[in-house]
Amino acid sequence: xxxxxxxxxxxxxxxxxxxxxxxxxxxxxxxxxxxxxxxxxxxxxxxxxxxxxxxxxxxxxxxxxxxxxxxxxxxxxxxxxxxxxxxxxxxxxxxxxxxxxxxxxxxxxxxxxxxxxxxxxxxxxxxxxxxxxxxxxxxxxxx
Numbered sequence: 001x002x003x004x005x006x007x008x009x010x011x012x013x014x015x016x017x018x019x020x021x022x023x024x025x026x027x028x029x030x031x032x033x034x035x036x037x038x039x040x041x042x043x044x045x046x047x048x049x050x051x052x053x054x055x056x057x058x059x060x061x062x063x064x065x066x067x068x069x070x071x072x073x074x075x076x077x078x079x080x081x082x083x084x085x086x087x088x089x090x091x092x093x094x095x096x097x098x099x100x101x102x103x104x105x106x107x108x109x110x111x112x113x114x115x116x117x118x119x120x121x122x123x124x125x126x127x128x129x130x131x132x133x134x135x136x137x138x139x140x141x142x143x
Contacts, residue, residue, distance in 0.1 A: 055115075056104030063104030063115055071100055075115055077133065088115065088131055091138040098122045110134075 055063045060081055066073040075088040099120045107114050113133040120126050128141040 055102040058104065058106040058113060061104075061113060063102070065102055069100040069102055071119060073100070073102075075102065075117075075131070077104070077113070077115075086133075089136060089138070091117075091129060093127070093129055093138065093140050 053067045062078045065075045101118045115131040
């Protein structure tokens, strides 16, 4: 069991905003949960940690997407242990929304990983769609 950590390589410079190294890129590392000693440095699967957020993790899989979500933001599921990345298909339910939220987890009842995207329009209409890793598809949830 490992802890995935997103951190700044030089913590002291985060404390001093005038430090020229503050803009140095953050890095990913794996730490075993027993010793918490860094055992592996990782490259971000998309090349840069800038502008990406984590939207959940389960059983070693991590869901990442744009820091500021849009209806067409690409969603990725990353397994840092084996360094594999899957980009989810683009939803066929493309509608422009003003607010988008994303979560990721495991559904033990059906033994499947799910990403849930909730979207709200300016007129407070709500849409929810669910991605299934097993079927590799999005499904719109009806009211």
